[in-house]
Ligand SMILES: Nc1ncnc2c1ncn2[C@@H]1O[C@H](COP(=O)(O)OP(=O)(O)OP(=O)(O)O)[C@@H](O)[C@H]1O
């Protein structure tokens with residue numbers, strides 16, 4: 001691990017990274033790893049994470065835990081990777097390239113969780129963002145029922161931040177979270193279970209707001225956005241947690257990372273690409289117009 005400092009590297013016009021030869025030793029690009037499932041449709045999972053890392057100017061790497069056959073209409077196949085395959089992927093990137101921050105997404109079984117946890121500990125991978133993916137928007141289960149407890153026991157205590165959506169938070173604490181007070185209490189309990197911080201996402205809230213509640217172990221912070229009326233929300237959670245991970249890889253604080261990620265996901269939802277016939281992906285390019293003045297030739 002490198003010492004943590006702000007390593008937002010130099011972004012050239014057009015978002016291109018370019019270092020002078022003599023700068024190379026000090027000014028390397030932040031590196032982030034996603035440990036998640038592949039979404040053939042490109043909207044969620046590994047693909048959403050890598051697109052987000054790229055857009056946030058972070059070098060993206062992957063350890064694939066499962067291959068899904070999936071599009072905007074649903075999941076038609078899930079093919080789990082072996083524990084050995086997951087271990088080797090993590091080992092390969094940790095021992096050579098190095099990891100400034102990592103996130104997990106779909107990890108379908110207890111045995112793969114154990115393999116991931118062993119590598120996280122062995123290579124002291126930190127900060128680790130856990131997106132406790134359980135069910136796809138289309139309704140397919142992405143986590144074995146029996147593995148829900150394992151997620152709490154094995155992964156949660158390793159997390160710098162855990163990012164459940166509302167239904168996932170309800171499953172993790174075992175009760176319905178229909179008031180602000182209950183959500184606050186749930187966030188406290190999840191830190192008691194071992195997470196450093198918790199953000200309960202508001203995509204599934206009723207009403208006109210999509211507000212996310214962050215508990216950093218000491219204080220609560222609410223990140224607000226208007227609810228956008230679109231069916232193209234496939235991969236919102238993956239994209240949001242990947243954006244947080246990218247900012248953490250740069251050495252930014254948790255609050256700053258979540259602030260940027262909230263703006264990033266809101267723009268990605270606001271400007272849909274209208275791809276596919278079902279719940280389309282978010283627009284990973286959309287945030288550029290707020291951040292980059294570039295000329296296209
Ligand atoms: N319709 C919406 N309008 C604005 N923001 C939204 C909307 N839906 C989700 N979000 C935001 O997107 C982020 C991801 O939250 P969400 O609750 O959708 O996660 P998720 O259910 O895990 O996503 P997924 O399972 O699709 O990956 C949060 O910041 C949330 O507030």
Ligand SMILES: Cc1ncc(COP(=O)(O)O)c(N)n1
Pocket residue numbers: 036037038039044045046068070105106133135136137138142233234235236237238
């Ligand atoms: C491989 C993979 N990982 C995560 C999700 C969750 O995303 P969503 O809830 O938007 O379907 C998914 N559908 N597929």
